[in-house]
Amino acid sequence: MTTIAPGGRIGILGDGQLGRMMAMAAAEMGYFVHVFGPGKDSPAAQVSHRSTVADYTDKAALDAFARSVDVITLEFENIPTETLTYLSERVPVRPNARVLEITQDRYFEKIFISNLGIGTANFANVENIDELVQAISHIGTPSILKTRRLGYDGKGQARIDQASAIDPIWEEMQGAPSILEEFVKFRMEISVIVARGVDGETACYCPVENRHKNHILATTLAPADISKRLSSRAEEIAVEIATKIDLIGLLAVEMFVTEDDTILVNELAPRPHNSGHWTIEACAANQFRQIIRAVCGLPLASPVRHANAVMTNLLGNDIADWPKILQDPDNSLHLYGKGEPRDGRKMGHVTKLLPLNKKP
Structure with missing residues (x-):
């Protein structure tokens, strides 16, 4: 079945906040969502029609999951590829x-991108x-130095400043297959989220600037302050x-803009992305509605924004500031239903809209 009409059943592998916002978007469009993941009382399960709590390798649970849905997608990429093949x-x-075979492995990912003639940092x-x-x-x-698999938000990586100081760094990697990347002196990190449908149709949200704190995305500015050419x-x-x-x-492509305005691709994420949360308020069709359209075989929506935006992540105890955040009537607060x-x-995020003629 190519097209899954509203009223159909969508399965989501993964049960975090991205799955939560996907499920909410799907429900608004008339779909029923069955979320599959290992967490009890997960953010996604809290808002889904059905949920299965099981390991991604549990074949009996996967069989039942597959029978219950019309199409399956995912909210994060670190799911065994064998699971996707089986389903x-x-x-x-x-x-x-x-x-996933490509995007789960940083080395395979860099090789794939380089073979397209697209620039990356030097790597080995x-x-x-x-x-x-x-x-x-x-x-x-x-x-x-980065582990080839499973690292995110700065985990599984270390900076090497001197060749003579590598022994403790390699021990920290515990012998995991890794990739060494050139340190890029960039003036800005940007990302582009692109949707691609069953028929090959594509639609891009505008490039945005991402600013990090302790290797975790802190703020996204939409649009990025770069030239039209870039x-x-x-x-x-x-x-x-x-x-x-x-x-x-949906695919998020993270890139560096260097000091001489060269674009180098850093990483790929084949799912909704933290740097696309601003689209909920600033675009007619946000990234979560867009992925539902894409995987259900529907025509893609326009990604054009009707406002500029600043999205700020609420990390850890930042969530305690929710009363102050709500004092500003222009803030849109999103909380993810997580525990401690x-x-x-990432406990939530807040988005502030700006006029199109005002830089974020």
Whole structure:
């Protein structure tokens, strides 16, 4: 079945805040959502029609899940590719397992992007300390050592400033397959979120600037303060990657803008993205409605914004500021239904809209 009409059943792998906002968007469009994940009383399950609490490798649970839905998508990429392959034999899965095979592994991801002729930081695969020494001799310092898999929000990575100080850094990686990347002196980090439908139609949200605190996204400014030429190039890159990877769904492409206005792709995320939360208030069709349209085979909506915006993450105890946030009538507050606040934990976000003629 190519098109899933309203009234259909959407399965979401993953049960966090992205799944929560996807489920809410789907419900507004007349769909029923069944969320699958390991967490009890998860943010997504709180607002979904059905939920299954199980491991992603539980085949009995996966069988029942597949029977209950018309299409399956995901809210984060660290799901076993074997799970997607298994489910795809029973029901359409969008995006497919190959997309995850590439985006789960930083080395495969960089190779894929480089083979398209799109710029990235210089990089090298590292399987042991001897390869790390060789990679540093080629790439130089400072450089960034990252685990190939599972790292996010600054986890699983370390900066190398001196080639003589690598022993404790490699021990910290615990021998995990890694990638060494050149340290990029960038003036701005941006991201573009692109949707691609079953028929190959694409739609891009404008490039936005992302500012981090302790390696975690703190603020997104929409749009990014870059030239029209750079903005167009960033969107072209996102569309080319989404097309060549055969995406159905949503892809966030994180990029660096260097001091000489070169664009280098940093990472890919085949799902809704934290840097797209501003679209809920600032666009006629936000990123969560857009992914539902894409995976259900519907025509994509216009991504054009009707306002500029500033989105700020509420991390850890920032959530305690909700009374102050609501004192400003122009703030839109989103809380994720999570339990205990922890340092760096994304508890919610707040978006403020600005006129189109005012820079964020």
